[in-house]
Amino acid sequence: MTxxxxxxxxxxxxxxxxxxxxxxxxxKGTGERNSVAQYIAQVLSTRIKNNVNYPIEGKFLHRAYLHKLTYKTNDRCIESSLGQSYDLSLFRLKE
Known part of the structure; x- marks a missing residue:
């Protein structure tokens, strides 16, 4: 999951x-530099790095050819603020 x-x-x-x-x-367009998504990515990345037995693993989806991602909820659409500077973080439970 992202x-x-x-x-x-x-x-x-x-x-x-x-x-x-x-x-x-x-x-994109929220004007927020510190979002819940950024916070989650930072916390999970830190916990994974500091604990080899942490039950979640992280990977990255390279930004090449990735223009935008849109997430639909019940009441709105959220377009990710990918840009060309960052790869997309992905997390999943370890098997």
Whole structure:
């Protein structure tokens, strides 16, 4: 899953807690430099790096030929802010 997908699912499963984060999910045009998706990617990356037994693994999808990703929720569409500077973080449970 991408950090955006994780953030969207967190908002769906915990609608009363999500506003306490005081951040947007993220995406192009939000004007936010510190989004929930960025926070999730940073925290998971740090935990994976510091603990070889962490039950989640991370990889990257190279940005070549990747123009945009759009995530649809029940009430809106969120376009990722990929740009040409970053590869896309992906996370999954280890098998």
């Amino acid at each position: 950090p955006y997908q994780i953030a969207i699912e967190f908002e769906r499963q915990y609608p009363n807690d999500f506003p306490e984060l005081d951040k947007e999910i993220g995406g």
